[in-house]
Structure formats: C-alpha cells, structure tokens
Amino acid sequence: MGGRKGVLGQVRSKAAKVAAGVGRTPKCDARKAKVASRTWGVQEQRGRRHLSLSTLVSRGVGESGEFTSTIFDVEDVSLAGSKESILRGGRDKFGLLAKAFEGIKTIGVCGWGSQGPAQAQNIRDSIEAAGLSGDVKVKIGLRKGRPSWEEATACGFTEESGTLGETFDVVAESDLLLLLISDGAQASLYPRVLAAMKPGATLGLSHGFLLGVMKNDGVDFRDDINVVLVAPKGMGPSVRRLYEQGKSVNGSGINASFAVHQDYTGNATEIALGWSIALGSPFTFRTTLESEYKSDIYGERCCILGGVHGIVESLFRRYEAQGMSPEDAFINSVESITGPINSIISKRGMKAVYEELDGEGKEIFMKAYSASFGPSMDICYEIYEDVACGNEIKSVVNATNRFDRFPMGTIDQTRMWKVGEEVRAKRVEEDIPLNPFTAGVYVANMMATLTTLREKGHNWSEICNESIIEAVDSLNPYMHARGVAFMVDNCSFTARLGTRKWGPRFDYNLVQQAYVAIDNGAGVNDELKQEFLNHDVHSALAVCAELRPSVDISVSTDEAVGAGKARTQYKSSKANA
Numbered sequence: 001m002g003g004r005k006g007v008l009g010q011v012r013s014k015a016a017k018v019a020a021g022v023g024r025t026p027k028c029d030a031r032k033a034k035v036a037s038r039t040w041g042v043q044e045q046r047g048r049r050h051l052s053l054s055t056l057v058s059r060g061v062g063e064s065g066e067f068t069s070t071i072f073d074v075e076d077v078s079l080a081g082s083k084e085s086i087l088r089g090g091r092d093k094f095g096l097l098a099k100a101f102e103g104i105k106t107i108g109v110c111g112w113g114s115q116g117p118a119q120a121q122n123i124r125d126s127i128e129a130a131g132l133s134g135d136v137k138v139k140i141g142l143r144k145g146r147p148s149w150e151e152a153t154a155c156g157f158t159e160e161s162g163t164l165g166e167t168f169d170v171v172a173e174s175d176l177l178l179l180l181i182s183d184g185a186q187a188s189l190y191p192r193v194l195a196a197m198k199p200g201a202t203l204g205l206s207h208g209f210l211l212g213v214m215k216n217d218g219v220d221f222r223d224d225i226n227v228v229l230v231a232p233k234g235m236g237p238s239v240r241r242l243y244e245q246g247k248s249v250n251g252s253g254i255n256a257s258f259a260v261h262q263d264y265t266g267n268a269t270e271i272a273l274g275w276s277i278a279l280g281s282p283f284t285f286r287t288t289l290e291s292e293y294k295s296d297i298y299g300e301r302c303c304i305l306g307g308v309h310g311i312v313e314s315l316f317r318r319y320e321a322q323g324m325s326p327e328d329a330f331i332n333s334v335e336s337i338t339g340p341i342n343s344i345i346s347k348r349g350m351k352a353v354y355e356e357l358d359g360e361g362k363e364i365f366m367k368a369y370s371a372s373f374g375p376s377m378d379i380c381y382e383i384y385e386d387v388a389c390g391n392e393i394k395s396v397v398n399a400t401n402r403f404d405r406f407p408m409g410t411i412d413q414t415r416m417w418k419v420g421e422e423v424r425a426k427r428v429e430e431d432i433p434l435n436p437f438t439a440g441v442y443v444a445n446m447m448a449t450l451t452t453l454r455e456k457g458h459n460w461s462e463i464c465n466e467s468i469i470e471a472v473d474s475l476n477p478y479m480h481a482r483g484v485a486f487m488v489d490n491c492s493f494t495a496r497l498g499t500r501k502w503g504p505r506f507d508y509n510l511v512q513q514a515y516v517a518i519d520n521g522a523g524v525n526d527e528l529k530q531e532f533l534n535h536d537v538h539s540a541l542a543v544c545a546e547l548r549p550s551v552d553i554s555v556s557t558d559e560a561v562g563a564g565k566a567r568t569q570y571k572s573s574k575a576n577a
C-alpha cells in the first residue's frame with residue numbers, strides 16, 4: 001500500500017490552510033461559546049434558577065441550514081422560527097437524475113455492510129426508473145472471497161456484467177465513489193483510497209467520521225476532487241425497506257443530511273442532491289461534515305441507541321425488583337417504548353405521549369421525567385464533548401484495531417432478552433401498555449439528547465433527525481420486531497461500539513440518581529415541566545412530521561439477502577485486510 005506517503009504529499013496541512021484563512025469554521029462553534037457557561041444537570045432538580053431553554057435556543061439559529069440548487073426545487077421551511085432549506089424527495093424527481101449525474105458514468109459503491117446493499121440497490125433501481133441504465137452503471141467494490149461478495153452477486157451485481165469488482169479497482173474507476181466501508185477501515189485506508197481516485201471524481205461519504213480522523217491526523221482531502229456527504233438518518237435495512245415500500249406510492253425512505261465539503265467541479269451540490277433523491281430520502285437537509293459527525297456519533301450514543309439500551313435494561317431490573325413477573329417487566333419497559341410510545345412520537349410527537357395519559361399517569365410521567373432529565377443531560381454533555389474534541393473517534397479507531405484480540409461481544413443473550421423473545425412470540429399489539437413511568441424516563445432522555453444538540457448550535461433539521469426521527473422511524477421498529485441486537489448491530493461499527501460503551505453509563509446514572517431520587521420522594525419539577533410542555537422542539541417536529549414517509553415501515557421477522565446479512569457477525573479485520 002504505497003498510497004499513504006504519496007497522498008500525504010498531496011494533502012494540504014491544516015496549519016497552512018488556517019494561515020491562508022481557508023478553514024471552514026462552522027457557525028455552531030461561535031454559538032457554542034455563547035452557551036458554554038450555562039449550567040445544566042442535577043441543578044434543575046434542586047430548583048436552581050437558570051436561563052430558560054426557549055431563551056437559550058432562540059440565539060444564532062438557522063442560517064447554516066439554507067441552500068439552493070439549479071436543478072431541484074428547494075423549499076424553505078420554518079422550524080421553530082428558524083428558516084432552513086429542504087429538498088423534498090419522491091419518485092417524481094427521478095427524471096432530474098440525468099442532469100444531476102451529468103458526466104457520471106460509474107457510481108462505485110465500496111462496502112457491503114448496512115448502507116452498501118441498501119444504497120447500491122436503491123440507486124440502481126432509481127437509475128433504472130429514470131431510464132438511465134444504459135448511461136450510468138452502479139458497480140460494487142469488495143474484497144473477493146468474502147461472504148459480502150456472494151451476497152452482492154445474489155443481488156445481481158456480478159463480475160460478468162461489470163457491476164462487481166475488487167475494492168481498489170472500483171475506487172479507481174468511479175466518477176462518483178460512495179465509500180461505504182466501515183469507518184475504522186476508512187481511517188486506515190483513506191490515503192490509499194484518495195491516491196487511487198481519478199482527478200475530478202467525487203468522493204461520497206455517508207458519515208463525517210473520516211473528516212474527524214483526518215483532523216486528528218492533521219491532513220485534508222486532496223484539492224482536485226469533490227468531497228460530499230449524504231448521510232441517511234437510519235440504518236441500511238430501513239433505507240432499503242422503506243424504498244421498496246415506497247415503490248407503490250411516490251416514494252418513501254429515510255431522511256438524509258447532505259454536505260458539500262469541497263466543490264472542485266462546481267456541481268458538487270447537484271451530485272449530492274441527486275444521490276439523496278436516488279436513495280429515496282423523503283427530505284434532505286443541509287449540514288457540514290463536521291456538524292454531521294458530531295451530531296451523528298453523539299446521537300447514536302444517546303437516545304437513538306445507547307440511551308434507549310441503558311434505559312430498558314435499568315427499567316427491566318427496577319420493575320422486576322418491584323414485583324413484576326419477568327414478562328411484565330419486559331412488556332412495561334421495552335415493549336412499551338417500541339410499541340405505543342414509539343408510535344405516538346412518530347406520528348404526533350413527544351408531548352402527545354404526555355397528553356395521552358390520564359391525571360395520575362401524567363403525574364407519574366412528570367416525576368420520572370423530572371428525575372431523569374438532569375442525570376441524562378450529564379451523560380449527553382460528556383458524550384458530545386468527547387465526540388467534539390476527537391476523543392470518541394480515537395476510541396473507535398483504537399477499538400477496531402483491537403478487534404482481533406477483543407472482538408465485539410454479543411448483547412442479547414442475557415435473561416432479559418431471552419424473556420423478550422418469548423414475549424415477542426406471544427405479543428398482542430393492542431395489549432401493550434403505555435407505561436407512564438417508562439414514558440417519562442424515555443422522553444427525558446430524548447429531551448436531554450436534543451437540548452444538548454441545540455445548546456451546541458445544531459440546526460433543527462439535524463436535531464429532530466439525530467435525536468427523534470431516526471429513533472422512532474428507523475431503529476425502534478427493529479428492536480420491536482427483532483430485539484436489541486438486531487437494532488444495534490445493523491448500525492455501523494462506530495455506533496455499535498458507542499452503544500456498548502455509553503448504554504451502561506445511562507443505566508448507571510438512572511439507577512444511581514434518578515430512581516433513587518424518586519424512591520426518596522422527589523416530586524415534579526415545575527420549571528422542567530413547563531419547559532417541556534412549551535418547548536420549541538414540538539413545533540419543529542410537527543413540521544418534520546408533515547414530511548415523514550408516506551408509509552410506516554413494516555419490518556419482516558426474516559431478513560432477506562441484500563440487507564447486509566454478511567455484516568452482523570464479527571469478522572477479523574486482520575484476517576480480512
């Protein structure tokens with residue numbers, strides 16, 4: 001692999017860029033400084049005065065979410081008073097793909113994990129629907145001899161047809177290269193990948209992770225390529241499943257953020273938007289690579305994956321200790337979240353969960369909410385700041401380098417999840433209760449997740465997707481159908497590692513702080529209650545809900561080939577390198 005030295009010769013050093021004043025400084029950094037001195041956490045429970053959330057979030061909002069296109073009709077939306085631009089998806093836009101992909105003959109998709117199979121098949125189908133099959137080819141790049149090679153072949157990508165080849169051959173051939181190998185592999189292979197790309201080609205990422213790695217390494221992308229991002233806010237199986245369901249209506253899918261980090265050819269925005277339309281994203285919003293990796297790595301560690309895992313483990317034990325049978329404890333924790341609570345939030349938002357309850361239920365919800373919000377904020381802040389300073393990315397890269405000696409463990413073999421298998425087998429959907437205590441703890445975690453993002457300066461589209469929509473419309477449905485391991489382990493290695501690391505921290509803080517406080521008689525915190533009921537997020541989410549997929553995801557209990565089945569078992573990275 002002779003690339004690293006060569007490419008490092010081509011990359012621009014960060015110091016030189018900063019000296020030349022070319023660095024990209026996201027607006028959120030300035031906003032971060034404004035809110036840095038505010039205190040959050042257990043203080044709220046003690047009733048101390050603090051700046052109200054609505055005051056806090058009205059500052060410095062929104063402009064970074066605006067964009068224009070010369071091909072697609074971009075709409076302005078007002079999210080909690082902030083103007084942002086979105087591109088609405090739909091199969092009726094496929095006709096514009098020819099223009100968006102002008103000059104692109106080969107779209108290379110390297111990687112067949114969670115995103116690879118979904119994105120490659122969706123784009124291939126969209127190109128076919130647009131009548132472009134003869135002009136644009138989707139070609140998969142993989143390591144020969146791996147199970148993923150066979151899976152891709154079974155999905156119709158074959159060597160014979162020129163739509164399947166070795167990773168680095170495909171890198172070199174691609175006009176648009178979608179780099180969907182694991183983030184850990186991107187961290188070690190990027191010099192070689194960049195060296196192999198054609199000048200003028202477009203590097204497409206589905207995560208800003210690589211930028212975080214390169215920042216830690218002190219290097220940047222070479223100058224003569226475009227660098228764009230389209231990041232679906234959900235796992236690959238959801239991206240594919242909803243796209244397939246959407247074929248009978250005008251499309252359906254998972255929302256995506258997009259970013260243009262480097263526009264060498266002058267049409268990088270159109271290429272990125274075309275990619276997102278071809279994936280079937282119901283709406284696409286703008287971000288930056290940096291904002292994306294911060295919010296994404298953070299969000300999946302909080303309520304999207306790590307938070308929810310920690311919550312249900314702690315609640316299951318609590319309910320059993322209070323005398324419930326194991327089955328009832330599972331039903332009142334996991335089933336309640338992935339069933340009625342999830343469905344209400346998905347369609348009507350978080351406040352509707354509270355409004356659905358009777359007087360006594362509302363009181364229980366608010367007590368649980370009041371006690372859980374501060375301890376959840378505490379962990380959320382720690383996660384955000386560890387991500388923002390580069391520590392979490394280093395931790396992921398280090399962990400993947402240890403995989404051969406310490407592979408990732410399984411997460412669904414405990415008694416609780418075995419009970420869950422039996423509960424799911426006997427489930428009567430309508431009988432699943434909306435447990436008010438569970439709802440209070442879960443919604444507090446969501447609110448803590450989004451409050452931290454807002455305080456750190458992210459725009460509303462990103463916040464709603466990284467804290468709420470991805471959880472309720474993409475991931476929780478899989479936990480409902482298949483349990484926790486399927487939900488977690490169909491996400492990226494980055495997400496899986498983060499869930500294993502931070503889930504137990506949420507569990508610990510809830511048990512040690514929130515539940516103890518409640519058991520010691522802590523009541524409703526009126527200030528927190530009013531802030532929750534009047535929070536700007538409810539109106540922002542209502543606008544996003546209008547743009548939600550036109551069909552509900554329907555998850556089968558048996559995964560088909562092509563949904564990334566080859567990835568769910570750990571495989572030695574050294575053995576496969």
Ligand SMILES: NC(=O)c1ccc[n+]([C@@H]2O[C@H](COP(=O)([O-])OP(=O)(O)OC[C@H]3O[C@@H](n4cnc5c(N)ncnc54)[C@H](OP(=O)(O)O)[C@@H]3O)[C@@H](O)[C@H]2O)c1
Pocket residue numbers: 110111112113114115116142143146147148149167179180181182183185189206207209231232233234235236490491492493494566567571573576577
């Ligand atoms: N998973 C999600 O839900 C999700 C959501 C949004 C964005 N993303 C982003 O999408 C990208 C892909 O993530 P993913 O979860 O889909 O995939 P992944 O499971 O993390 O990666 C799997 C793929 O990486 C390949 N790979 C690993 N090491 C390699 C090496 N040394 N050389 C070549 N290939 C190697 C594997 O090859 P083999 O097939 O040979 O094993 C496999 O095809 C990441 O940037 C991720 O952050 C993921």
